[in-house]
Amino acid sequence: MTIVHIACKNLLRKKVRSLLTMFGIALSAWVLISLFGFNAGYESSLNRDIDSLGYQVLVTAKGCPYEAATLMLKGGTGLRYMPQRIADAIAQESEVEAVTAMLMHTVFDPNKGESGGYSAYLGVDPTTFPKMKPFMEFMHGGWFTQPDALEAVLGYEAAELEQREVGDLLLITEKNIEVKVVGVLKRTGTQDDGTIFLPLRTVQQIFGVTDVLTGIGVKLKHEADITRFEEKMYRLPDVQVVTMSQVKQTIMTLVTTAKVIVLSIALIAVLISMTGVMNTVLMSVMERRQELGILKALGATSLDIFMLIWLETFVLCVLGSCFGAVVAVTTSALTDMLVRNILPYAPRGGLMQISMPLVVMTVGTVTGIGLVSGIYPSWQAGRVRPLDAIRSQEE
Amino acid sequence: MHAIRPAMMLGLVLFSVFGMIEGSFAAVGCDLNDPDRDVARLFPGATGYKTIYVSIERRGGPELLKNIEERLGDSFRGIYETIDVPYTIYEIMQGTERIGYIHGVNAKGQYGGIQVFLALDLNGVIQNFYFQKLTSRFGKELRSHNFGAQFIGLSLKDFYHYNVVTGMLDGNSTAARITNPVPEAEADFKATLRAVKKNLILMDEFVYGNRYLHYCMTCRAQERR
Amino acid sequence: MPQQHGQVLTAECVSKLYRRGSEQVAALNDVSLTVNRGEILACVGPSGSGKTTLLNILGCLENPTSGRVKVYEQIIVDEKKRLSEWALTKIRRQVFGYIFQKFYLIPTLTVSENVMLPFVFYRKHDAPADVDSILRFVGIEHRKYHLPVQLSGGEMQRVAIARALVNKPSVLLADEPTGSLDSTRTEEIGELFKQLCRTEGIAIVLVTHNLHFAQIADRIIELRDGKLSRPS
Numbered sequence: 001m002t003i004v005h006i007a008c009k010n011l012l013r014k015k016v017r018s019l020l021t022m023f024g025i026a027l028s029a030w031v032l033i034s035l036f037g038f039n040a041g042y043e044s045s046l047n048r049d050i051d052s053l054g055y056q057v058l059v060t061a062k063g064c065p066y067e068a069a070t071l072m073l074k075g076g077t078g079l080r081y082m083p084q085r086i087a088d089a090i091a092q093e094s095e096v097e098a099v100t101a102m103l104m105h106t107v108f109d110p111n112k113g114e115s116g117g118y119s120a121y122l123g124v125d126p127t128t129f130p131k132m133k134p135f136m137e138f139m140h141g142g143w144f145t146q147p148d149a150l151e152a153v154l155g156y157e158a159a160e161l162e163q164r165e166v167g168d169l170l171l172i173t174e175k176n177i178e179v180k181v182v183g184v185l186k187r188t189g190t191q192d193d194g195t196i197f198l199p200l201r202t203v204q205q206i207f208g209v210t211d212v213l214t215g216i217g218v219k220l221k222h223e224a225d226i227t228r229f230e231e232k233m234y235r236l237p238d239v240q241v242v243t244m245s246q247v248k249q250t251i252m253t254l255v256t257t258a259k260v261i262v263l264s265i266a267l268i269a270v271l272i273s274m275t276g277v278m279n280t281v282l283m284s285v286m287e288r289r290q291e292l293g294i295l296k297a298l299g300a301t302s303l304d305i306f307m308l309i310w311l312e313t314f315v316l317c318v319l320g321s322c323f324g325a326v327v328a329v330t331t332s333a334l335t336d337m338l339v340r341n342i343l344p345y346a347p348r349g350g351l352m353q354i355s356m357p358l359v360v361m362t363v364g365t366v367t368g369i370g371l372v373s374g375i376y377p378s379w380q381a382g383r384v385r386p387l388d389a390i391r392s393q394e395e
Numbered sequence: 396m397h398a399i400r401p402a403m404m405l406g407l408v409l410f411s412v413f414g415m416i417e418g419s420f421a422a423v424g425c426d427l428n429d430p431d432r433d434v435a436r437l438f439p440g441a442t443g444y445k446t447i448y449v450s451i452e453r454r455g456g457p458e459l460l461k462n463i464e465e466r467l468g469d470s471f472r473g474i475y476e477t478i479d480v481p482y483t484i485y486e487i488m489q490g491t492e493r494i495g496y497i498h499g500v501n502a503k504g505q506y507g508g509i510q511v512f513l514a515l516d517l518n519g520v521i522q523n524f525y526f527q528k529l530t531s532r533f534g535k536e537l538r539s540h541n542f543g544a545q546f547i548g549l550s551l552k553d554f555y556h557y558n559v560v561t562g563m564l565d566g567n568s569t570a571a572r573i574t575n576p577v578p579e580a581e582a583d584f585k586a587t588l589r590a591v592k593k594n595l596i597l598m599d600e601f602v603y604g605n606r607y608l609h610y611c612m613t614c615r616a617q618e619r620r
Numbered sequence: 621m622p623q624q625h626g627q628v629l630t631a632e633c634v635s636k637l638y639r640r641g642s643e644q645v646a647a648l649n650d651v652s653l654t655v656n657r658g659e660i661l662a663c664v665g666p667s668g669s670g671k672t673t674l675l676n677i678l679g680c681l682e683n684p685t686s687g688r689v690k691v692y693e694q695i696i697v698d699e700k701k702r703l704s705e706w707a708l709t710k711i712r713r714q715v716f717g718y719i720f721q722k723f724y725l726i727p728t729l730t731v732s733e734n735v736m737l738p739f740v741f742y743r744k745h746d747a748p749a750d751v752d753s754i755l756r757f758v759g760i761e762h763r764k765y766h767l768p769v770q771l772s773g774g775e776m777q778r779v780a781i782a783r784a785l786v787n788k789p790s791v792l793l794a795d796e797p798t799g800s801l802d803s804t805r806t807e808e809i810g811e812l813f814k815q816l817c818r819t820e821g822i823a824i825v826l827v828t829h830n831l832h833f834a835q836i837a838d839r840i841i842e843l844r845d846g847k848l849s850r851p852s
Contacts (some may be wrong), residue, residue, distance in 0.1 A: 111534035
């Protein structure tokens with residue numbers, strides 16, 4: 001028989017109370033794991049969303065309209081070019097994860113409207129562009145078969161307007177060249193919906209503008225400082241920089257806010273749990289003063305009694321937090337669903353990311369905090385004098 | 396609460412950035428690019444117009460779609476000719492008096508979408524014809540005045556003789572006088588006639604109270620209903 | 621610490637004063653006595669006469685206000701000296717066994733576990749054999765796996781005695797050991813005490829109201845208002 005054995009048997013004496021205390025600890029562990037799991041999941045989902053925004057920086061030739069709408073307002077004119085080698089230079093920068101080169105070209109179509117109109121074609125690199133836009137999904141078909149194929153991929157609205165489906169033909173009127181539609185994208189809610197994509201080399205060849213670009217999409221590494229990178233880009237001659245740093249900043253603010261809220265709630269949960277543990281153990285010590293006194297009379301030192309009560313707290317905390325961890329893991333899908341319903345904006349992907357280190361860390365933390373809470377009651381128990389037990393017998 | 400409010404606001408900002416990605420969008424309709432200018436040009440004498448939006452889905456649902464397809468003699472095809480397409484009808488006014496309508500539909504041409512607008516009088520007779528959009532090697536010929544003028548004076552009654560699937564016209568029909576100016580543009584020509592017939596049927600359903608229904612030879616069942 | 625010579629416990633001019641509000645009450649007043657090896661000393665007297673206080677002071681559970689207490693030749697407390705809590709614990713472990721009227725068995729532990737309890741704190745490893753022999757000695761070996769709630773009052777007191785004996789004490793301090801027992805069980809416990817003195821040479825100090833039970837003692841002292849009215 002050991003002191004652990006006695007501690008465990010003591011816990012069994014008041015089963016309901018021990019269970020309720022354990023349940024309280026389990027609840028804290030569950031809340032902590034769920035909160036931190038949510039925090040981790042939320043952050044990584046938001047990061048994934050940032051990734052899915054594609055490139056965060058668009059470098060264009062100075063004065064070149066970078067939005068299709070602006071281009072159309074300018075009557076399809078005003079495109080400016082920059083040499084293709086700038087894309088290679090940008091790719092060498094340490095902050096850069098990937099770059100994709102783009103060439104926009106417009107043609108006049110006399111049969112559009114009463115007095116003609118412009119059609120815009122965006123030449124994209126079939127190897128790098130799709131990776132930059134991971135959120136793009138095809139409704140039908142896929143990307144180009146060759147880097148210089150006479151093929152087109154249409155954004156949803158472009159396809160709708162042109163009534164094009166995979167296999168249909170498009171006519172580049174000015175050049176009288178037919179291209180085959182190989183893919184129609186699903187809606188993205190961006191200007192890509194109204195875009196007709198052609199392979200970059202095809203656009204360069206058709207319009208005779210080799211080795212020039214109108215835009216370079218730049219995807220930065222997660223840790224990169226966008227502002228510093230922007231400043232670097234401005235040092236390049238004749239380029240302008242359009243960044244989405246505002247969006248990233250907003251997302252990061254949201255992540256930080258979520259973290260603060262999560263930590264506040266976690267702190268409250270921990271405080272409640274600490275108070276609960278302290279209260280229960282202290283109550284148990286008060287009830288067993290006589291018995292503790294007798295143990296002392298039987299030869300137990302103050303340290304023995306302290307250890308006995310502390311062990312009881314430890315067993316409660318370990319069992320409670322393990323149970324809480326199991327509940328948190330098994331109900332994570334349900335929590336995910338509930339949180340998703342509450343949040344005004346929930347990023348795509350799993351909101352709960354409960355990892356083994358998180359579980360171990362939480363069980364350890366809750367147990368540690370429980371043990372700290374158990375110090376005072378254990379110390380009180382250790383101070384019980386044997387005489388108290390005998391006196392209370394006489395009362 | 397104070398901590399949650401900015402979070403919700405940020406959430407809404409994010410929703411506006413990402414949320415619309417999976418939002419719902421209506422199908423594309425067919426509007427005049429410059430209504431003020433186009434109405435005056437297509438309907439000389441017009442002093443104003445009102446815009447009415449209708450869709451088959453809201454007006455009668457799948458049953459109406461079935462009836463329209465029966466009258467057209469063809470089913471709505473492709474992923475863009477759907478029940479929820481919004482149709483814009485321009486009600487043309489001369490002072491306070493209504494004098495006609497302008498309505499356009501999208502059609503699938505050989506190289507792209509075709510937008511066919513018709514100006515109609517109060518009886519559903521074509522007053523003017525306009526290709527707002529057409530991508531074709533023979534755009535010039537198809538958009539010529541002579542081609543469009545062939546439609547003037549015709550109504551839905553005449554187009555019931557045109558089979559949109561085979562492209563055959565009953566010789567006795569007035570519509571038979573419409574000729575294709577360029578044989579190579581056959582696909583766009585057929586698409587145009589189908590668009591005109593569809594345009595007129597929709598207008599008969601939406602505006603004229605099906606006054607041309609009894610001319611439809613294939614629509615006996617509907618008439619009985 | 622245990623030695624073979626005569627005096628095991630000595631109390632010299634021991635007084636204990638309590639404060640009850642503004643009033644000072646003398647629980648013990650100038651009490652002197654000795655306890656010898658292998659003898660039974662009974663302390664009788666009416667309630668509040670200071671019997672339990674005397675037992676607590678002799679058993680190093682409580683300090684006197686004045687006077688001297690010695691265990692064998694070691695001074696536990698006098699005017700100049702008072703042992704530390706740790707030293708007192710060591711003496712309690714080595715010298716004394718305690719028996720209480722209400723037994724104070726741990727309800728969640730079996731008979732043998734209750735008896736073994738002191739070993740847990742002494743960290744001795746030869747416990748099981750000792751426990752078995754002591755349980756046999758007090759005649760309760762057959763109940764070793766039972767819980768206290770399954771025992772009769774007499775059996776529980778036997779377990780309490782076994783627990784007090786498990787560390788082979790020199791002195792057994794028993795406070796109203798038969799207070800919760802009927803006359804038959806009281807007789808049995810009396811016999812057991814006498815046997816302990818004879819075979820083990822243990823000194824027993826017992827406090828009791830029961831004058832009949834006190835007759836098992838070699839000497840009887842009587843306390844009245846904290847003073848010895850019948851000298852030892």
